[in-house]
Amino acid sequence: MITRSVRIFSRFERFWHWSQMALIATLAFTGFAIHGLHRLVHFDAAVYLHTGAALGLVVLWLFAIFWHLTTGTWRHYLPTSKGLWRIARYYAWGNLRGEPHPYRKAWRRKHNPLQALAYLVLKLFLFPLIWVTGIAYLTYDLWAGAGAGNGTLTLVAVLHTAAAFAIVLFVMLHVYLLTVGGHFLGHVAPMVTGFEEVELTPAEAAYLEESEGGAIRSEGG
Amino acid sequence: MHFRLNPRTVPTESRGPSTADHSRFEELQGPFASGPEVTRACLSCHNEAGHQVMKTLHWTWEYTNPETGQKLGKKTLVNNFCTNARGNEGMCAQCHAGYGWKDESFDFGNADNIDCLVCHDRTGTYYRMPNSRGNDACAIMFDDKGPIDWPAVAQSVGLPGRENCGSCHFYGGGGDGVKHGDLDSSLVHADRSLDVHMDDEGADFACTVCHVSTEHQLAGSRYQMHARDTGGTGRPGLRRGVATCESCHGDAPHPMDSLQGMKLNGHVDRVACQTCHIPAIARGGVATLVDWDWRTAGRLRNGEGYKEHDYIQGNGEERATYKSIKGDFTYTENRAPDYAWFDGQMRYTTIDTHFDPADQPIPINSFSGAPDDPAARIWPFKRVDTFQPYDKGNNTLVYMHLWGDDKDAYWGNYDFGRAIAAGMRSNGKPYSGEYGFIETESWWPITHMVAPAEDALGCGECHAREGRLASLTGFYMPGRGDTPTLDRIGLLALALAALGMAGHVLLRLLVARRRRGS
Numbered sequence: 001m002i003t004r005s006v007r008i009f010s011r012f013e014r015f016w017h018w019s020q021m022a023l024i025a026t027l028a029f030t031g032f033a034i035h036g037l038h039r040l041v042h043f044d045a046a047v048y049l050h051t052g053a054a055l056g057l058v059v060l061w062l063f064a065i066f067w068h069l070t071t072g073t074w075r076h077y078l079p080t081s082k083g084l085w086r087i088a089r090y091y092a093w094g095n096l097r098g099e100p101h102p103y104r105k106a107w108r109r110k111h112n113p114l115q116a117l118a119y120l121v122l123k124l125f126l127f128p129l130i131w132v133t134g135i136a137y138l139t140y141d142l143w144a145g146a147g148a149g150n151g152t153l154t155l156v157a158v159l160h161t162a163a164a165f166a167i168v169l170f171v172m173l174h175v176y177l178l179t180v181g182g183h184f185l186g187h188v189a190p191m192v193t194g195f196e197e198v199e200l201t202p203a204e205a206a207y208l209e210e211s212e213g214g215a216i217r218s219e220g221g
Numbered sequence: 222m223h224f225r226l227n228p229r230t231v232p233t234e235s236r237g238p239s240t241a242d243h244s245r246f247e248e249l250q251g252p253f254a255s256g257p258e259v260t261r262a263c264l265s266c267h268n269e270a271g272h273q274v275m276k277t278l279h280w281t282w283e284y285t286n287p288e289t290g291q292k293l294g295k296k297t298l299v300n301n302f303c304t305n306a307r308g309n310e311g312m313c314a315q316c317h318a319g320y321g322w323k324d325e326s327f328d329f330g331n332a333d334n335i336d337c338l339v340c341h342d343r344t345g346t347y348y349r350m351p352n353s354r355g356n357d358a359c360a361i362m363f364d365d366k367g368p369i370d371w372p373a374v375a376q377s378v379g380l381p382g383r384e385n386c387g388s389c390h391f392y393g394g395g396g397d398g399v400k401h402g403d404l405d406s407s408l409v410h411a412d413r414s415l416d417v418h419m420d421d422e423g424a425d426f427a428c429t430v431c432h433v434s435t436e437h438q439l440a441g442s443r444y445q446m447h448a449r450d451t452g453g454t455g456r457p458g459l460r461r462g463v464a465t466c467e468s469c470h471g472d473a474p475h476p477m478d479s480l481q482g483m484k485l486n487g488h489v490d491r492v493a494c495q496t497c498h499i500p501a502i503a504r505g506g507v508a509t510l511v512d513w514d515w516r517t518a519g520r521l522r523n524g525e526g527y528k529e530h531d532y533i534q535g536n537g538e539e540r541a542t543y544k545s546i547k548g549d550f551t552y553t554e555n556r557a558p559d560y561a562w563f564d565g566q567m568r569y570t571t572i573d574t575h576f577d578p579a580d581q582p583i584p585i586n587s588f589s590g591a592p593d594d595p596a597a598r599i600w601p602f603k604r605v606d607t608f609q610p611y612d613k614g615n616n617t618l619v620y621m622h623l624w625g626d627d628k629d630a631y632w633g634n635y636d637f638g639r640a641i642a643a644g645m646r647s648n649g650k651p652y653s654g655e656y657g658f659i660e661t662e663s664w665w666p667i668t669h670m671v672a673p674a675e676d677a678l679g680c681g682e683c684h685a686r687e688g689r690l691a692s693l694t695g696f697y698m699p700g701r702g703d704t705p706t707l708d709r710i711g712l713l714a715l716a717l718a719a720l721g722m723a724g725h726v727l728l729r730l731l732v733a734r735r736r737r738g739s
């Protein structure tokens with residue numbers, strides 16, 4: 001095994017991650033203003049921002065789904081139970097005792113098993129939930145006849161808001177875990193530059209050097 | 222001070238040139254000794270007008286609601302201002318479109334009795350006086366006006382301006398702006414911020430631009446309203462015979478070229494135009510009454526009735542806050558209306574309704590409407606709360622004999638018992654002989670004083686905790702905190718997570734220090 005600095009997040013992934021983060025932050029901020037939990041922004045401004053950001057997010061997701069499917073990177077999210085327990089134990093306890101993080105990013109597998117599972121829950125359950133309820137909410141006037149549909153609207157709003165709470169919870173935990181086991185910035189930097197130290201088999205290293213120009217930095221990088 | 226005599230006013234603009242110059246008609250040269258003589262001259266050419274007018278509410282003061290079957294109209298109803306026109310026509314029928322109705326003997330079949338001029342005079346000098354004499358206590362209320370120049374007013378006639386309709390409709394309830402809250406003398410010469418449609422410098426609408434008429438029947442009714450009009454503008458070039466906003470603006474009135482327009486149009490099915498576009502009532506400097514207390518009426522000083530003027534309204538005029546003949550008044554100006562789901566169907570507590578005094582306040586008029594009723598929308602209202610006399614034995618409202626030059630009239634004897642007994646007797650209604658006071662409320666739909674678009678309510682006025690619609694429950698609306706349980710659980714989860722993280726951080730710091738120490 002050799003350790004090399006490898007471009008682990010492509011330009012699109014980095015763009016996707018950060019713009020998604022900005023959009024979700026905007027959506028959460030404006031969404032909870034709409035919900036009446038804070039008054040830091042006017043209701044009407046919140047509605048327009050929320051709707052704009054939501055449409056932006058939908059477009060971004062359509063792109064991302066297309067990209068994941070065509071590039072095959074969707075495989076990173078496949079759940080695996082291998083090592084799941086070790087990771088969970090590490091976050092809960094091991095890191096307190098100064099143990100090293102048990103997961104080594106691999107080029108083919110950039111998420112640790114717990115991360116992959118969390119992202120999967122997020123993407124398979126929470127995002128679709130907020131997406132579907134959000135679009136139902138947005139198109140309320142099209143499907144609800146006058147005097148009817150307020151009961152359904154209540155359900156839509158409750159599910160949408162519940163999903164929003166869950167997503168905010170997820171983001172909190174996600175950001176916090178970045179501070180666990182190593183340096184916060186050390187975790188964030190790869191999502192900015194794209195590069196991270198990764199253990200490679202000699203075959204992988206050779207492949208990367210040969211065919212993916214610029215995806216690997218020269219020795220010791 | 223006067224009861225309802227209107228100040229002389231500059232008439233509003235005429236609505237375009239007429240095809241006839243009435244000043245050149247021989248019939249109108251006079252001399253005329255009285256109103257009916259002018260009417261005869263009018264009807265000698267307008268030979269259908271008399272029959273038309275005699276069918277209208279302005280003449281009959283009677284209305285049978287086809288939906289509820291209730292017999293309504295000023296002839297019958299009891300309200301919670303001066304309570305009843307019935308039996309007091311000598312005073313109240315000053316606002317009847319006819320001459321001389323002072324008691325049962327009035328001839329509703331005689332077209333000469335129609336008052337054409339109150340609606341069609343365009344000089345602004347025509348006026349009306351009570352049809353009969355009141356007690357001395359009231360005589361001082363009438364300014365000495367000069368005689369009417371009959372030929373001049375007869376030759377001036379044209380389509381009604383705002384001051385014509387307003388000479389009665391702005392003074393309902395016993396004074397300027399008292400009754401409605403969205404109708405008062407400030408509308409005779411309105412500016413843009415008071416009413417976009419009636420703005421003198423702008424559209425300068427006469428009332429009849431919206432209240433369209435055929436054969437003297439005017440569109441628009443408080444008894445039976447179009448709370449939700451889905452008819453839109455109607456066929457091209459054909460004005461629908463209704464006074465709704467939708468009949469001009471359509472049912473998707475906001476431009477659909479922006480998210481804002483789409484969102485606003487999404488509200489049209491559930492929220493009346495008036496709710497957002499009339500942000501406050503009584504905005505023109507004239508106050509409106511919200512609270513009337515008859516219980517304090519009848520106090521005398523040196524054996525005589527008196528008045529207190531403790532309210533100065535926006536235009537600088539003072540208003541009576543107490544009158545011996547009526548009791549205590551509370552006014553308001555520039556105030557947010559009340560809001561309620563309204564299906565357009567008014568039901569009245571009439572003189573024949575028996576109620577349970579335990580249900581106070583007794584609604585003078587009530588209505589239904591609910592979030593799941595397609596015919597209903599959220600409407601603005603002015604509410605009037607009153608303590609007024611009622612028949613304590615029969616639990617009904619009462620007719621009071623207020624006006625008259627006799628010993629039974631309350632406005633003279635200050636004796637409720639006698640005035641009620643006389644009012645009930647002369648109208649053939651049973652009276653137990655014992656009266657008390659009961660709290661009532663009346664609801665006045667708000668539809669005038671439409672503000673310019675830029676002054677319409679912002680979303681956050683209603684979509685907020687404790688917003689304008691806080692009292693309307695039973696439906697979901699974002700921004701009001703309608704999901705308290707979910708919010709509690711959600712916020713708790715976030716708080717627990719934050720707490721857990723803080724604990725974890727603490728643990729990490731402790732462990733790290735211990736390791737460094739060892």
Ligand code: HEM
Pocket residue numbers: 024027028029030031032034035036047050051054055057058130131132133134135137138139157158160161163164165167168698699700
């Ligand atoms: C596809 C993505 C989304 C769409 C289409 C969407 C759409 C909407 C719409 C239409 C509303 C109602 C606003 C209105 O009354 O006009 C709403 C409310 C809300 N949204 Fe979203 N949204 C999306 C994503 C999110 C996300 C990611 C969050 C938070 C993390 C979020 C949080 C909220 C909250 C809290 C409300 C208030 C619900 C209420 O009080 O009824 N939304 N959303």
